[in-house]
Amino acid sequence: MLQLIKSYLKFLWNSKNEHGVHSPFVFDLVTKCFYDKKKYAEYSILKSYRKSLLGNTNTIDVTDFGVGSRIFKSNTRQISKIAKTAGISPKRAELLFRITKYFQPDTSDNEPEKQSILEIGTSLGLATSALSLGNPNAKITTLEGCKNTLNQYQLQSRSFGTMFNNVECVNIEFSSHLKNYQSSIINYQLIYFDGNHSKQATLTYFELLLPTITNETVWIFDDIHWSAAMEEAWETIKNHPKVTVTIDTFQWGIVFFRIEQEKEHFVIRV
Numbered sequence: 001m002l003q004l005i006k007s008y009l010k011f012l013w014n015s016k017n018e019h020g021v022h023s024p025f026v027f028d029l030v031t032k033c034f035y036d037k038k039k040y041a042e043y044s045i046l047k048s049y050r051k052s053l054l055g056n057t058n059t060i061d062v063t064d065f066g067v068g069s070r071i072f073k074s075n076t077r078q079i080s081k082i083a084k085t086a087g088i089s090p091k092r093a094e095l096l097f098r099i100t101k102y103f104q105p106d107t108s109d110n111e112p113e114k115q116s117i118l119e120i121g122t123s124l125g126l127a128t129s130a131l132s133l134g135n136p137n138a139k140i141t142t143l144e145g146c147k148n149t150l151n152q153y154q155l156q157s158r159s160f161g162t163m164f165n166n167v168e169c170v171n172i173e174f175s176s177h178l179k180n181y182q183s184s185i186i187n188y189q190l191i192y193f194d195g196n197h198s199k200q201a202t203l204t205y206f207e208l209l210l211p212t213i214t215n216e217t218v219w220i221f222d223d224i225h226w227s228a229a230m231e232e233a234w235e236t237i238k239n240h241p242k243v244t245v246t247i248d249t250f251q252w253g254i255v256f257f258r259i260e261q262e263k264e265h266f267v268i269r270v
Contacts, residue, residue, distance in 0.1 A: 100134025121195030
């Protein structure tokens with residue numbers, strides 16, 4: 001906890017808003033997406049989905065393949081408490097919706113391009129729902145190692161009818177699934193990394209998915225300041241030669257591979 005507090009104070013000292021950004025690409029992203037104050041209709045759906053989880057007092061046995069929980073002492077966990085303490089916050093869910101919407105392909109023609117999105121770590125689907133609503137035309141693949149948790153997401157999402165029908169759920173250990181991309185490359189336009197929050201696992205996923213990148217790829221890493229080891233992983237990712245632009249929002253590290261951009265790192269208050 002002390003490490004997290006120190007990291008946050010350092011973040012506050014170094015962070016800027018749009019006035020400290022001199023890259024037109026990042027300036028537009030910050031002003032038109034991060035700081036977009038419009039009240040989207042989809043926000044009410046995100047709120048309803050969260051409410052449905054917070055009202056669920058059933059328990060499930062969770063298989064944790066990552067570094068474990070700082071909150072739960074048992075693997076038998078109440079769904080409402082998982083949603084309250086371990087899921088993406090309402091503010092972050094809305095931001096993830098806006099980022100997905102902002103980077104979706106041009107839909108000016110009659111046949112909008114099918115965007116491919118990958119989520120590593122479904123949990124109860126709070127972030128999944130934001131990705132789905134952000135681009136209903138996208139094909140979203142979400143990976144979850146715990147079968148019971150994934151089953152709960154599928155059960156909960158069905159109560160919203162066809163709302164999240166663009167989501168394909170895969171119950172598998174992450175690295176085993178990602179290794180398949182060595183022989184069959186899918187160019188995901190957006191990847192949300194929210195699975196195993198350890199340095200080695202994060203860097204392994206990063207390396208395994210590098211063959212899928214294009215110039216338009218956006219990667220979002222959750223909890224980059226969760227531990228000293230995760231901060232080390234973030235520094236390694238920032239310094240990779242294929243990475244050109246990164247944005248540290250404290251909770252997330254956002255990565256771009258745009259070859260026309262000068263290599264630059266931003267720390268932005270969101």
